[in-house]
Amino acid sequence: MPHKTHNSMDVRGKRTVLIVDDHPIVRQGLAQLINQENDLVVCGQAEDAHEAIQAIREHGPDMVIVDISLKDTSGVELIKDLKVQHPDLPVLTLSMHDEAVYGERALRAGARGYIMKQEATEKVVTAIRRVLAGEIYVSDGMAAKMVSKLVGGTSKKSTSPIESLSDRELEVFRMLGEGFNTREMAEKLHLSVKTIETYRAHIKDKLALQDASELLRSAIQWVNSELQR
């Protein structure tokens, strides 16, 4: 398949991959994994959303691998941005979080695949190839779940109210449970305090919580149960 505008292959005919992850060790592992394949090569790395945008401009990679939990802007936000700025650039989401919580969000944001760091390295390579080929990669379990969701259509039961939170709201909810206050969240996410306050109010509504204290308890409990996996 002949590609269009930007450089689809480097001089030695390899497909180029850009890595976005804020853990140097993970970048190193991933890079080695990719570079030892004879048709793939890592053309650049970034550790936050801003660097990622720049690196994409600079290198024009064939695909990007994005960790979903970055330092400032969350990976989901970066994926959404990329969807706008580079609609044809395929994105594979790499995450240590459970796919049940973040998988669907990542795909809805525009990712072409989702894989957990717990997976064997061969599966990661498989996922990369699939995404490069223009297909979608998710785990079998997640694929099954999404199918049944489609078939079931309006299955009102068994949907945790947490599912109803928007991406930003979930992010705020998680940080709340980790003990951050409104101002800290605003700084971390580069948003106005007022915006965080709005999210808190929405979360309270959606989860039917009475006040800030119930909200906090709920968030703490959820974060802990997530840690237990």
Place this chain on the structure above:
Amino acid sequence: MPHKTHNSMDVRGKRTVLIVDDHPIVRQGLAQLINQENDLVVCGQAEDAHEAIQAIREHGPDMVIVDISLKDTSGVELIKDLKVQHPDLPVLTLSMHDEAVYGERALRAGARGYIMKQEATEKVVTAIRRVLAGEIYVSDGMAAKMVSKLVGGTSKKSTSPIESLSDRELEVFRMLGEGFNTREMAEKLHLSVKTIETYRAHIKDKLALQDASELLRSAIQWVNSELQR
């Protein structure tokens, strides 16, 4: 590959390292990082506590690097076990979680160092060397915090600073970690809001915490660790 009796050096005179992490990609990155040093070599890998114990028996490494969040047993439990079974085997804790939350717990469990995955790879190597040399490695920030905690506690012994809380203070600390706000605590304890505020201030002083947010995080973390024993 001849196994020696115990911690010494392998045939080529390198110090041997065992990696325990449930993310294959991280293991790969770390292994490459270590193996490219000419005096260090990875002698084995494990992805959970059980495999780790076995691998240590088998390879007798000079040190172990343990991720704090494993699949089954938490890394902290593994570290405690190792402290019993191999008291002289130095352990470096590697974690993606903030050191403020887990650092102290890891060290108390017996680790000789704590480093975050966010750190640059050179720092990781530095930490490994330090721990191998029998020293303790923590970040500068964490070291400062622990010193101020010790100084602030005025207790010569290394008792947990939480021990220094009075009964009322401890009660407030626990309720804080459970998500109660000041007014609710006042009602529950039949005290003035002002009194609870005073306790909060005292706890902050005694535990050398900066602001309400740190106080909250600390309380949440403590309550959780209490739940797990």
Place this chain on the structure above:
DNA sequence: GTGAGGCATAGGGGATTTCCCGATGCGAAA
């Protein structure tokens, strides 16, 4: 293709809460 509604973002202004100063009484310890 238009309107309804969700989402991300944020401001205004009053109600609460936190934070930094005290302060008082009461035991225990020095």
Place this chain on the structure above:
DNA sequence: TTTCGCATCGGGAAATCCCCTATGCCTCAC
């Protein structure tokens, strides 16, 4: 008996929370 730590409160300024409103996007149904 003087000096502690502890439990208990208050004043006042600063910060935060809470309720309402608003705008610019999207998506999706009709």
